[in-house]
Each structure stands twice: as structure tokens, then as C-alpha cells.
Amino acid sequence: MHPATNSEPSSRPSLSWSDPPLCEGTPGYVNLDHAATTPALSVVKQAVDAALPYYGGVHRGRGFNSELSTELYQRCRMEVLELLGGDPLRHVVVFGRNTTDLINVLSHSIAFDPGDVVVVTGLEHHSNDLPWRRVARVARVEADAHGGLSEDAVEACFKRHRGRVKLLAVTGASNVTGYLPDIGLLADLAHRYGAKIFVDAAQLVAHRPLRLVAGERELDFVAFSGHKMYAPFGSGALVGAREAFEQRAPFASGGGTVSLVTSDRQWWLDAPHRQEAGTPNLLGAVALARACRALRTLDLRVVAERERTLTRRLLRGLSAVPGATLYGSPDPDLRRDRVGIVPFNLRGLEHAEVAEALALDHGISVRSGCFCAQPLVTRLLGRPELSELDYAALASHLRKRPDARMPGMVRVSLGLCTSGEEVDRLCQALCEIAADPRPSQGRDERRRQRRNDIARMVAGVFAP
Numbered sequence: 001m002h003p004a005t006n007s008e009p010s011s012r013p014s015l016s017w018s019d020p021p022l023c024e025g026t027p028g029y030v031n032l033d034h035a036a037t038t039p040a041l042s043v044v045k046q047a048v049d050a051a052l053p054y055y056g057g058v059h060r061g062r063g064f065n066s067e068l069s070t071e072l073y074q075r076c077r078m079e080v081l082e083l084l085g086g087d088p089l090r091h092v093v094v095f096g097r098n099t100t101d102l103i104n105v106l107s108h109s110i111a112f113d114p115g116d117v118v119v120v121t122g123l124e125h126h127s128n129d130l131p132w133r134r135v136a137r138v139a140r141v142e143a144d145a146h147g148g149l150s151e152d153a154v155e156a157c158f159k160r161h162r163g164r165v166k167l168l169a170v171t172g173a174s175n176v177t178g179y180l181p182d183i184g185l186l187a188d189l190a191h192r193y194g195a196k197i198f199v200d201a202a203q204l205v206a207h208r209p210l211r212l213v214a215g216e217r218e219l220d221f222v223a224f225s226g227h228k229m230y231a232p233f234g235s236g237a238l239v240g241a242r243e244a245f246e247q248r249a250p251f252a253s254g255g256g257t258v259s260l261v262t263s264d265r266q267w268w269l270d271a272p273h274r275q276e277a278g279t280p281n282l283l284g285a286v287a288l289a290r291a292c293r294a295l296r297t298l299d300l301r302v303v304a305e306r307e308r309t310l311t312r313r314l315l316r317g318l319s320a321v322p323g324a325t326l327y328g329s330p331d332p333d334l335r336r337d338r339v340g341i342v343p344f345n346l347r348g349l350e351h352a353e354v355a356e357a358l359a360l361d362h363g364i365s366v367r368s369g370c371f372c373a374q375p376l377v378t379r380l381l382g383r384p385e386l387s388e389l390d391y392a393a394l395a396s397h398l399r400k401r402p403d404a405r406m407p408g409m410v411r412v413s414l415g416l417c418t419s420g421e422e423v424d425r426l427c428q429a430l431c432e433i434a435a436d437p438r439p440s441q442g443r444d445e446r447r448r449q450r451r452n453d454i455a456r457m458v459a460g461v462f463a464p
Contacts, residue, residue, distance in 0.1 A: 030364040030422045034415030035175050035203060035341050035371075040287070041230040041416075047290035048232075048283050055282050059256065059273075069282050076289035077272075080237045083292040084222060085211040092245060094238040094272040095285050098225040099202040100127040102238035103169075105275055106198060106221055107131040108251040109244065116166040119157050119195070121149055122379065123174045123181065126372045128200040132169055139165075147177040147328045147380055148336075151185055158193040165195040172204030172222075176373050176380070176411070177328030178311070178341030180208070184217050196220035196244075202228045206416075207307060207339040209300040212239065220244070226288035229295065230416065235284030238275075245271035252277040303416065310414050310423055311340045317427030318412075322434045323347035327380045327409060340414030343371075343380070346430065349437050351408045354430075360447055361440045362429035369408040381407055 031039065051072060056065030058073045077093040080086075086093075096102040118132040122143035132138050141157050143149055149170075158165055168190040173180050183199055190197040198221040204210055205222075206229035212219050221240040227233045249268065250257050254277040260267040268274040295303075315332040318324050327343045329336055346354050355368035370377040378385055412426065 028363055030362075030425060032412045032414065032418065032422065032426060033365045033367050034418070035228075035411065035413030036367050037227045037233070038206065038230045038415055039417070040232050041291060041294050043294050044231050044287050044290045048287050051283060051286045058280050058282055060279075073280060073282055073285055076285040079289035079292045080239065083205070083210075083296055084239055085213060086239055087213075090241055091212060091239055092242045092272040094245065094275045095280060095288075096236050096238060096276075097234060097281075098227070098236040099200060099223050100131075102223045102236050103127055103198075103200065104131045105251045106223070106238055106240070107135045109248055109275065110135070110167065111247045112136045112166060115164055117161045117164045119154065119161075119165055119168045121154070121170050121181070122376055123147065123149055123171050123176075123179065124169070124373065124376075125171065125175055125200065125202070126374070128169050128171060128198075129375075132167075136166065137164075143376055143379055145379070145382075147174060147179050147376060149179070149181050151182060151189065154186060155189055158189065158195070162193065165190075165193055168195055168197045170197065170199060172199045172201040172210065173207065173339045173341075174328075174373075174376070175203045175341065176343055176371050176376050176409075178203075178338035178413075179328060180204075180337050180339065183219065184214065187217050187219055191218075198223070200224075203339060203341070205229055206295060207300070208304050226284060226291060229288070229291050231287035231291040232284070235281055235288045237288060242271050245275055250274045250277065254278055256280070298416075307340045307414055308334055308337070310418060310420060311338065311342070313420055314340070314342055314412060314414070314423045314427075317423060318342060318344055318430070321346070321427060321430045324430065324434070340418070341411065342413075343377075343409040343411045345409055346434055346437075349433070351410045353437075354410045354433060357433050357437075357440070358426070358429055360443050360450070361433075362425070364426055364429055366426075367411045367413075370406060371409075371411060377408060381409070383407060 054065050054068050056063060056069045058066070058069045060066060078088065080093045081088055081091060094102065094105060096105055112135050116136045117139050118136045119139050119141060120129050120132060121141045129138070139157050139161055141149065141154050154168070168186060170181055170183065170186055172183055187197045197219055199219050201210055201222050201224040205224045210222070212222060221238065221244070223236060223238040225236040256279070257269060257274045257277050258266045259269050312332055312334055315326070315330065318326055319330065319332065323346050325345050325347070329338065345351060351368035355366050358364040358366055375385065
């Protein structure tokens, strides 16, 4: 059970996963890279197509298109609140480009005093680490050897900085291992020490039910991106109490953020408008909001149980691949819940080589590298953290050898459209790669053909 979520068994009927695909993909190609970006749901495309002929200036006109667009934009906020169980009288939805953008908005919205501390964990994506370094002192709670997080270690950090911790910033689900911190318990802990909690829900919201308020527990701030939850790029949502966004001048200022401007003064609008400078991305908000509604309709408790079944199958299959090293918790029985993300390496092969072999020889898309979480990946690999001198030497080496690779992993990540057969196809492909890691005959030709296909499709997008 994931605290601060609704995870009781669903009384609704199970989904029929033999129905037509919810998302369109490349025919014959297996997408196992959902943690990076998910394909758009068909209903999301339909919603954008429906809005496209009529979009106009939001809050900026009295014509039909403008009034329709304004109503649509406000409806999008309500759809986000309904997904999270928010209260429209207390909570506001700030739209932005993505989670990274919105964490920067939040970091500049909170009124930090000198000496204030933000506690971040060793699980974090760079986007939930670097912005806090610019506005406050950051105290880190490192992940354990398997990429887990000790709540006792978090509390010890609060005690060391007693009275100075303003915020706990934590991921809802690790984008490296799929690990699920106990965000309900962490929220209680932060509040007990007089701090607020921010949850980076980019990897969580499309996989597990998430509520801003669950009983007496409350999450102060939550952010996520449309492109991680079956909408296109370009939109994300940040949700929190209205007053929290009205303490300071906005992160970005300009049109749409002010009620009155003189030659030397300005008066800011109330939240969320003061945080949304410029003409808003209406179509992005429509896409994200329609994805929110689709996920509510699907019932994420059913989605979560199906994903657990696939993750068990994936863990068992990868464990049987010769030379495979799995990172994070290798427990195939999932005694500790996780989302469907599994990182691994194959002995004797660089992570990028494995990803390329899967793509070119087997038609399977995964990701390799550090996944914008270098401190966590370094820890899981058992490598010492780079010093400034180490980094200078490595940077010089990479300049001389542009083909050299940073240490990293291969990451498999599951989505709504992943099937058991696709999981098995991946594991079989890895067994073949492990048995004969040499580049296959015809790989250069397939690479050339792929470049040609990409060039043709790009040209098609801009065809007259």
C-alpha cells in the first residue's frame, strides 16, 4: 500500500486489455521507454483535434474563440484537481512547460529566509535537486545501496537542522529504480517538524492513485508533466494551496501576471494567474487535462495491479539473462511495491551498446545512461562520487574521445500498452545479445535505413 494514495482493491470491473490499443506506436516496434516519454492516448489526440480549430486568446478577448478558450482553460484546471482530489476553494493549479519548469516556479514562490534548509533525497532527478540549490541551503539524505530511502535517516536530518527546515523535496517514484518512497509517512514527518513537503510526481501520477489529502495526511505541493502521463510535450501542472503562490513576485513576469502597471510599479494578480506569464499553452493544457480524465476513467488501482504483474514477469526474465546485473531491489515477488522501472547492465557490454543492439537488431526501445539522476546511478553502481579534479579529467577525456561513454545503466520502463509478450521479447533478445555480443550482420544497413526513414518522415511533416 502506498500511503497518501487510494490503493484498496477496486470494485469496478477489470479493464479488457485485449481492447484496441490506447496509444498508437510504431508498428512492429516495442516501446519500453515510458519513463522518458509516453505516447499520447487516442482520446488525448481527439481532444486536441476538437479544440484546435477554435483556440484563441485565453482571458484576452470577447470573441467566441477567446471565451471558449478561457472556459476550456479553466476546465483543464478542474480536471487536474479531480485527478488529485484537490479542493478548488483551497488549491490552485499552475500550468507550465513541464515538471522541471514548475519546480523552478515553486522554488521562487516560497519565501526563504537566510539559513532556511531544503531537505532533498538521494533518489532525486536533477530537476528536484538543482533548483533548490539556488534558493536555500540543501541538506541531502542519501539513498541506501539498493536505491531505497530510510525514513529514520530523513528524521535524523530534520533533527540536525531543527527549526530551519522549510521544505522536504522528494520524488513520488524513482525514475531510476521505480522505488516508491512512503510519501504519506514523509508528509507526516515534515509537518511534525514544521516543514512542508513537495512531491515530484512525474513518475508516479500515471502509475498509482495519488491524493493531495488522504484522511489527516496532506501533500503541500505536487507537480507532474503531461508527457509522462500519455499527453504530448509542452505542459505540466503544479498544485498547492493558493496562498503559497502569493507570497512573492512571480518567477517569470510580463503579460498575464499583473492587474495594474504604472511607469515604476506593478500589482500582481492572484494565483495562479501571476505564475503563468504570457499567452498560455491552451492545447497543452487540454491534452494534459484529457489524460487526467482518461487515467481516472481507467481506474489506476487496476492499472497498478496489472503493472505489478508485468514487473514480476520482467524481473524474473531479466534475472535469467546470463551476465545481467539488476539494480535497485531485485525482489521478483515485489514485497515492496514499485512502479514498472527496472535498470540493469550486461557483463562486458557498455549500456549504450546494449540499448543500440536492442533498437537496431530487435526493434526494442529502451533508454541508457544516468537518467538525469547521476548521484543515484553512481551510488547504485558502487562508484565513488566525482570530485572537481575527477570531473575535469573526465571532461578532458570526453573531449578527446567523443565516443567514450559515461558510466550508466540500461533502463526498462513499462506503460499502459506494454504486454507480457513484449516483456518476454525483451528478455529473449537480451539472452541472444549476452550469448553473442558482437554487432549483428546488417546492423549498419539497418542504421542507414532508420536514418532514411527519419529523414522521410521529417520531410513529410513539412510537406506542402
